[in-house]
Amino acid sequence: MKRFADLYARLDETTSTSRKVAALADYFRDAPDQDRVWTIALLSGRRPKRTVTATRLAEWAAARAGIPMWLFTDSYAATGDLAETIALILPPGPGGDDRGLSDWIDTVRALAVADDAGKQAGVQAAWDVLADRERMLFNKLLTGGLRVGVSQKLMTRALAQATGLAEADLAHRLMGDWDPARATWAGLVLAPDPGADLSRPYPFALAYQLDDPPESLGDPADWATEWKWDGIRGQIVLRGGDWHLWSRGEEVMTDRFPEFARLADYLPPGTVIDGEVLAWDRAADAPQPFAALQPRIGRKSVPKKLLADAPARMLAYDLLEWGGQDIRARPFADRRAALEAAVAALPPAAPMGLSPLVTAPDWAGIAAARDQSRDRGAEGLMLKRHASPYGVGRKRGDWWKWKVDPFTVDAVMVYAQAGHGRRATLYTDFTFAVWDDSGGLVPFAKAYSGLTDAEFAEITAWVRKNTTDRFGPVRAVRPEMVFELAFEGIQHSPRHKSGIALRFPRMVRWRRDKPAAEADRLETLRALLAKG
Amino acid sequence: MATPLLQPTDRGLWCADGDFFIDPWRPVDRAVITHGHSDHARPGHGAYLTTDAALPVIRRRLGALQADTLPYGRTVTMGGVTVSFHPAGHVPGSAQVRVERGGEVWVVTGDYKTTPDRLSEPWEPVACNTLVTECTFGLPVFAWEDEAAIAAQINGWWAQAADEGRVAMLGVYALGKAQRVMTLLDPDIGPILTHGAVEEMTAILRAQGYALPATTRVTPDLPKAALARALVLAPPSALGSAWARRFGAVTDGYASGWMRLRGVRRRRAADRGFVLSDHADWPGLNAAVRATGATRVLATHGYTAAFSRWLAEQGYETGVVATAWEGEALDRAPDPSDAVTE
Ligand SMILES: [Zn+2]
Ligand SMILES: [Zn+2]
Numbered sequence: 001m002k003r004f005a006d007l008y009a010r011l012d013e014t015t016s017t018s019r020k021v022a023a024l025a026d027y028f029r030d031a032p033d034q035d036r037v038w039t040i041a042l043l044s045g046r047r048p049k050r051t052v053t054a055t056r057l058a059e060w061a062a063a064r065a066g067i068p069m070w071l072f073t074d075s076y077a078a079t080g081d082l083a084e085t086i087a088l089i090l091p092p093g094p095g096g097d098d099r100g101l102s103d104w105i106d107t108v109r110a111l112a113v114a115d116d117a118g119k120q121a122g123v124q125a126a127w128d129v130l131a132d133r134e135r136m137l138f139n140k141l142l143t144g145g146l147r148v149g150v151s152q153k154l155m156t157r158a159l160a161q162a163t164g165l166a167e168a169d170l171a172h173r174l175m176g177d178w179d180p181a182r183a184t185w186a187g188l189v190l191a192p193d194p195g196a197d198l199s200r201p202y203p204f205a206l207a208y209q210l211d212d213p214p215e216s217l218g219d220p221a222d223w224a225t226e227w228k229w230d231g232i233r234g235q236i237v238l239r240g241g242d243w244h245l246w247s248r249g250e251e252v253m254t255d256r257f258p259e260f261a262r263l264a265d266y267l268p269p270g271t272v273i274d275g276e277v278l279a280w281d282r283a284a285d286a287p288q289p290f291a292a293l294q295p296r297i298g299r300k301s302v303p304k305k306l307l308a309d310a311p312a313r314m315l316a317y318d319l320l321e322w323g324g325q326d327i328r329a330r331p332f333a334d335r336r337a338a339l340e341a342a343v344a345a346l347p348p349a350a351p352m353g354l355s356p357l358v359t360a361p362d363w364a365g366i367a368a369a370r371d372q373s374r375d376r377g378a379e380g381l382m383l384k385r386h387a388s389p390y391g392v393g394r395k396r397g398d399w400w401k402w403k404v405d406p407f408t409v410d411a412v413m414v415y416a417q418a419g420h421g422r423r424a425t426l427y428t429d430f431t432f433a434v435w436d437d438s439g440g441l442v443p444f445a446k447a448y449s450g451l452t453d454a455e456f457a458e459i460t461a462w463v464r465k466n467t468t469d470r471f472g473p474v475r476a477v478r479p480e481m482v483f484e485l486a487f488e489g490i491q492h493s494p495r496h497k498s499g500i501a502l503r504f505p506r507m508v509r510w511r512r513d514k515p516a517a518e519a520d521r522l523e524t525l526r527a528l529l530a531k532g
Numbered sequence: 533m534a535t536p537l538l539q540p541t542d543r544g545l546w547c548a549d550g551d552f553f554i555d556p557w558r559p560v561d562r563a564v565i566t567h568g569h570s571d572h573a574r575p576g577h578g579a580y581l582t583t584d585a586a587l588p589v590i591r592r593r594l595g596a597l598q599a600d601t602l603p604y605g606r607t608v609t610m611g612g613v614t615v616s617f618h619p620a621g622h623v624p625g626s627a628q629v630r631v632e633r634g635g636e637v638w639v640v641t642g643d644y645k646t647t648p649d650r651l652s653e654p655w656e657p658v659a660c661n662t663l664v665t666e667c668t669f670g671l672p673v674f675a676w677e678d679e680a681a682i683a684a685q686i687n688g689w690w691a692q693a694a695d696e697g698r699v700a701m702l703g704v705y706a707l708g709k710a711q712r713v714m715t716l717l718d719p720d721i722g723p724i725l726t727h728g729a730v731e732e733m734t735a736i737l738r739a740q741g742y743a744l745p746a747t748t749r750v751t752p753d754l755p756k757a758a759l760a761r762a763l764v765l766a767p768p769s770a771l772g773s774a775w776a777r778r779f780g781a782v783t784d785g786y787a788s789g790w791m792r793l794r795g796v797r798r799r800r801a802a803d804r805g806f807v808l809s810d811h812a813d814w815p816g817l818n819a820a821v822r823a824t825g826a827t828r829v830l831a832t833h834g835y836t837a838a839f840s841r842w843l844a845e846q847g848y849e850t851g852v853v854a855t856a857w858e859g860e861a862l863d864r865a866p867d868p869s870d871a872v873t874e
Pocket of ligand 1 (some may be wrong): 567645
């Protein structure tokens, strides 16, 4: 575990991307095979399940440290992290144990089937041999909470540096359904069987938001313009007579969208299409708002009524594999032509259409189209260079998203709650209200991001001095602070007292200049409903 | 019942019989001062009494003042109350205050640290009936590693930065922490540069005879070559400021007891956090209470509620005394009293 703890410390102590990658690459060069596999798993969100409850762990730790439970609770409140609190209060650990990460994960997994006394004995035996920082990681493995601040993309880059394999290949290999308990370094990374996983999607190409004027991109004739639909980005993988639908978050959504099964009847095996899954309004032949799709995301299977109310359709953006060939390196214009041909062959009833291109002679025309995005149910535009390949992950230069400006509202903070992890000692989660017709404040949105740590620290001090009531971890505060919230959409919501629900609300500015009385009114938000 | 020997007031801890205050935060006629940190030595008092070793810094900070000093251990009598200073191990010259009246002894710790360093006069337990103790780090999560281990971490970080052509910049409190770090640094790695605020305190202590390595003050005309392989000691507020930009490629770190907490370390967004405090840790606080033989313990500043409840459960008579002392400042970081701790 020492080696993994060293890696964790190196990653933790720098904010520099290149240093994180260098630390990981060093580790991937010479750590034991099975430890490397588990490290890949942990860094791609494949954590072992929780085997011990937080409550029991806290009790055992307090007993081991010889302190009463209330003092443990006070200590936990100060650190904000259970695994860390335990590591810090136990008597100093000896360290020097030479079992590696995978051995310890085996230990953790074995505890899952032990009885309570067995779990306690196993956990204490581990605490007795591990050094302080190794203990913290062990505790996080036990509670299923180990997160490492490195994106999968950086991990893949480090793996590429360590192995000499191409980053894009590795990204592809590491996608899909694999089990770190059974995978081997050789099988997973070095010599994967190309037929082993017919369901495997390609890494999604992502784009940055265009902040500069579009003229900065040069000649508009070099660019293809598409609508950026407001649904779920997905990849349909048709291979070997089977089909799979993947989300951008590498989640299999196949069972949730059975209507796409028919695509296998019309498209040949060896086809992979990137597109947007939308709830379709058949009468209007247009996408329904995102809210209509929402009930389909949360469930594993779909009731008939939902299939009828919110039938799914994919608007296709890009063709990644055709005739079993990976064509991602070909220019977008070529892929688009092939995609158009493939989709044109589909019967009208097929659950897939082409996402249309926006054509305009100049940037002014493209900007005018962007202004119509909301009316069409789109979030804005995508700009793709005709010559561009289908990249891996987020890249600058060839693809840009050019979203419409968000809606904004000035709202009053009415409740505050402490954040988690890094921000556990700060109040960061706020509930906001606007004025209703009767002159009262009606809560309508929660937001927890968008301010700096320094601002959160200042607000935390204010919250403590201006608390009017407490409900568990939530504090009601004097309705005095005004914040500008941005959001992407607004919907009717009978479930909320305000009657509305926002999409992606976040704080953009602390309006120190604005008294609460000048915050926005509910009717202003209602007026946006037609657009949102 | 007779008046207590010391009692809290809105100006500070007051001894009625001796008519003096200990580290008062509002102007008083007679102030007994434990050390030169600004939350303890404040301007505007009529007369100051402090240790020989603490006075030069206090004079520099507060200007002309009416002051008497005592060496550690020597007593002076004020209105039938005997007063003496005893080493607190916090910063050079820092003291605990022993107050005795008719055989009853109170000790006010001021800020203190029980483990020795290479600079401060080492803390000594002083037998007493009532102990007024700070508890900045009065929770069991705070336990310090050996100073030598921290020294190795700092020197390792510095040497690596030097090899990579980066300046290592460490945020440290200008009085005490900065000089203590100097005693831990390996001068073979490179030159030690100082921010003006740090150099000012360092020069005073050096003139008093404390053994400190050579340092160079950072000035606008300092040649670029002087930055090669350098470690810069600066107040935490200077890190990330316009002042820090002159150094080019920098790796920054903080040295503070608060760095024990990963959340605080990450919130500072520095490259490294070194757990180095001039306050007592949890084991130190407990050892100090035991060593004094006190039966009554009054906690002030820090995790007072937790520490006094803990001691009450061990059978001590306990209480909490409010003071305006601040403990270990991490400027601009949320004060622990602002953290979500209840
Ligand atoms: Zn101090
Ligand atoms: Zn202090």
